[in-house]
């Protein structure tokens with residue numbers, strides 16, 4: 119029996135290490151013994167396995183999800199002065215990647231499910247628009263059919279920010295295989311996680327793949343020939359070995375997260391909170407499990423007092439960040455994203471969470487909300 123006041127952390131990376139240790143230690147030892155730290159066989163193996171998993175021709179291992187976005191856009195020809203349409207309620211990296219190129223982020227509001235509203239995209243297209251960057255937030259894929267139709271009508275590139283959605287599906291199609299490039303993060307807090315920074319890019323386009331491969335390694339076509347100047351964004355061989363090992367467990371991880379989500383959905387009183395349902399054509403992987411309620415701050419405090427961790431992804435929409443001042447947006451520009459920023463709360467959903475804990479959290483939430491103004 120679990121004690122009533124046992125602490126339930128929002129994430130539990132130590133539990134992951136405890137589970138992986140026995141199998142992972144010999145792998146780490148082998149990589150260290152081989153002493154081939156940059157480049158190396160694990161990277162190619164990991165790339166092949168990811169390409170299979172995402173149902174794409176190429177996967178390219180990189181140093182971060184942010185670099186996947188930047189290099190993906192460079193390879194697609196997006197450059198200074200171009201405009202890229204994207205939602206304002208993402209992790210800051212999606213917008214920062216656009217800004218890093220000297221391109222301009224053009225924000226579009228989101229739907230109640232937190233993903234970009236396709237109906238608002240077309241009116242924002244100008245002569246400078248080169249791409250749409252949907253963010254598959256929470257592990258749910260954005261409504262891609264209308265977005266793909268708009269992209270095709272205006273000849274725009276689709277850059278999927280798939281950082282939170284490895285293994286997610288939309289009408290049976292895998293995240294990262296729907297656009298021109300899929301950009302994934304393997305940050306320690308993502309569903310498929312390294313022990314440090316890591317990311318990767320997926321594409322079916324041979325030229326884009328070749329270009330990203332070159333760029334990640336100084337633009338070196340061979341040891342001594344630089345065909346175009348690049349940068350350094352290689353994945354460590356060690357991280358690739360860890361990721362390749364964890365990739366084999368991804369299916370289990372996703373199943374457990376989906377089960378956890380189902381238990382929450384069954385138990386949390388939906389009169390008090392908004393819990394977005396999974397539509398029939400969706401397969402969500404629940405990077406986060408987000409509820410929305412008017413007394414979010416009080417609820418978070420209450421959960422804290424009962425040793426239950428939670429998080430807010432993200433409390434300040436990007437257009438209202440100090441860094442966005444020069445973009446000229448103001449409060450009220452994206453009412454749905456702004457409304458959600460005050461209401462969203464991510465509950466623990468990780469694969470080491472047991473049903474008893476979810477029952478306890480759900481009970482606490484129902485108890486709290488039944489006595490509060492909603």
Ligand SMILES: *Cc1c(COP(=O)(O)O)cnc(C)c1O
Pocket residue numbers: 181182183184185208209211212253279281282302303304305315316317
């Ligand atoms: C994590 C994340 C990123 C950035 O990934 P890094 O590997 O940390 O660079 C980009 N977009 C979204 C939506 C993310 O969640």
